[in-house]
Amino acid sequence: MAAATKTISARPARTARRFKIKRDTVALQQADLLLRVRAGDGTSRVELARTMNLAPSTVGIYVDHLVTEGFLTEGKGPTRELGRPPTLLALNPQGGRFIGVDFEARNIMAIAVDFSQRPLKRFHDTIGAAEPVESIVRKIEHAIQTVSAGDDRQLLAIGVGVPGVIDPEKGVALSYKHIKGWENVPLMHRLSHRFGVPVFVENTVRTMALAELWFGQGRGLRNFICLGMRSGLGAGIIIDGQIYRGADNRAGEIGDWPCEATNNHGASKRGSRPAFTRLEDIASLHTLRDRLGAPGQAEAPLEALLRAAAEGDKVVLGFLDRVAHAFGLVLNQLNCAFNPEKIILAGALAGFGEHLRLPLERNLTAFAPPSGAPAIVSSELGAFNGAIGAAALAVHQWKPVPP
């Protein structure tokens, strides 16, 4: 019977999609384990087993593997308590390197960190007022190259903090109004081909929030808001320890936040709507510069503005007061919605320190409901905030290869 067509029929029908479960799970578990070692100081196998809901023996196997792979080291634990002291696990700085890049309209920051996320090398570059997209991308590549040079530890991943709206899945920068022609830039694809490692893209304000979550004022918190105030204005929202992006990756785009204008004299009648102002037109570096200098003039550097505030300059202080007033209301509104544990001020404007934070805090409590208002603090991470967060993003997205 037509044996040729049968071909022994040894080729079995295959289910359309294959199932590869365990390897992926193990890699995820080990990545999670490493993150927990990063989070806690002085973690032992048993402690990890408890928090990760795994059997101690299983954690032992994982840890042994990660130690032989060079990602973890076993610190001789000088702990003094009852019972056998735990062998403390620590990240091996030699396990590899990560790079974080962060940029906005006029500046690029890059940082390289070792496996324990200690900084190795920093780099700063500026962007011209009307620089083309390709030139900016080249500067990003150059910044990565620069902080990467002169270290033989393996590069594991790169994180990029991008201004404007992005698609984190595809790693594409979708739009940003302060850079001309900045649309659909396939950063992930381009950089991962250039450097041969995984590249993760995120909005720059959200990377700043990540930096605060891991190294700054947000350590140990589950829900907080990080306000990024630079050229533009945005909020990085951390919910349950995770970045919140919204339905359309536009969550936290509070630059468009409508504030009712203060000069709407009795315009509450039906039909005639009161005018309103966008929050970004009140509270951004752009606005301050517009107020200070004649248009087209050379921009006042940030340091000059900070000095002016310290010296009591009327224009600058008036600006800060207006910002504090508008923002005080907005923060209360955000509080009603999110009920965050804390609000963190970051970005260049946060450089004003108490000149900004104190009036903000006054307005925050003045408008607050009976249930109170969250604490408001200034970031202490400095200008590389976003780059540090971008590196942290790379650290947290990266997974060790399965055995």
Place this chain on the structure above:
Amino acid sequence: MAAATKTISARPARTARRFKIKRDTVALQQADLLLRVRAGDGTSRVELARTMNLAPSTVGIYVDHLVTEGFLTEGKGPTRELGRPPTLLALNPQGGRFIGVDFEARNIMAIAVDFSQRPLKRFHDTIGAAEPVESIVRKIEHAIQTVSAGDDRQLLAIGVGVPGVIDPEKGVALSYKHIKGWENVPLMHRLSHRFGVPVFVENTVRTMALAELWFGQGRGLRNFICLGMRSGLGAGIIIDGQIYRGADNRAGEIGDWPCEATNNHGASKRGSRPAFTRLEDIASLHTLRDRLGAPGQAEAPLEALLRAAAEGDKVVLGFLDRVAHAFGLVLNQLNCAFNPEKIILAGALAGFGEHLRLPLERNLTAFAPPSGAPAIVSSELGAFNGAIGAAALAVHQWKPVPP
């Protein structure tokens, strides 16, 4: 020596906390499996294996177990495609029952549903204007008893939608200003002892959001906001398919949302802060009733208000217009923060239907940023919305016992 004290020393030292991982995991997986069967119409073993990242053989074991336990039934799948048709899995209505209760200042709603969440019995009761706490709790118990009677299917869990601030972990109602003396009511403890099943407590607006997520306008969405407009005002926030509660369980308490008042003539000068109104003082049923009747008078029933709106009553329409104006701004602000896919109107005020939704939509788009505004829709679940959500809460928190 002293052999008596040794007691053979056969009692080995035990690790302080025992590790019971697998049984718990299996119960969680099976609960998750049931939820996925609830979510999707016509689910097969393979489909579940794919979406749950499990091997088909594993899912087979789980499903077999759930079938023998009486929670699932295997529908003969009349599907017409290529390949062997899947055996469709369906929830077994006989698997048990859940009860949801929901109340606010003046009303109690209760509903019993079968295992497939089809309604079995409803009950409505009213609460007097100054009823004591104990009496209200008794009415809750009575409502549960009433919808529970006359059915021999096993009662599996009870969900309770509570107004005001609650502690979902401990199942305690913390505070609610519209019921006198409503503070620290241990609802979970009391009801679970009374009825002998697990009891889950949640804010009533959030249970309304849950109802929308599972049965209403929020089906299939990951991020949306459900506005509950009844005696008070609140927002149920769904993030990534989960209830979001905030740091302090106060997320979505938008009754306190500060709206800048419309009559602040040029009060933008430093020092003199403009007055502002709480959103709840503009847009709640209380406010409308205050506007309509003289205080102390008998309250206008909701039906009369709805009829008045349909007949073009000036006071009611003016109220709705003011609500729409204030809320249009607030919704845009919420949109900037959350970037939800949709906004759902629920609660008694949603009964105004297009009389409320249309002006709201107009204001929403009028104030919207260039990136647009989310869709706004009215709930279609009716007055038992919150109770349905409370039952859904019970369904989703409940876990089958491990084998």
Place this chain on the structure above:
DNA sequence: TTGACATTTTACGAAAGAGAAATATATCCT
């Protein structure tokens, strides 16, 4: 110094679940 104790880590038999192949059951195409 010695032994009780508490806790962490390791060892190992047992169970759960993955993975691949076999089987079942449909359609479609000669």
Place this chain on the structure above:
DNA sequence: AGGATATATTTCTCTTTCGTAAAATGTCAA
């Protein structure tokens, strides 16, 4: 009708991970 094809489910084997017990390793008290 009969086989090729496609997909779902089941079977079976083998890996992974659990869970218990044992070993290790420190402190504390007599």
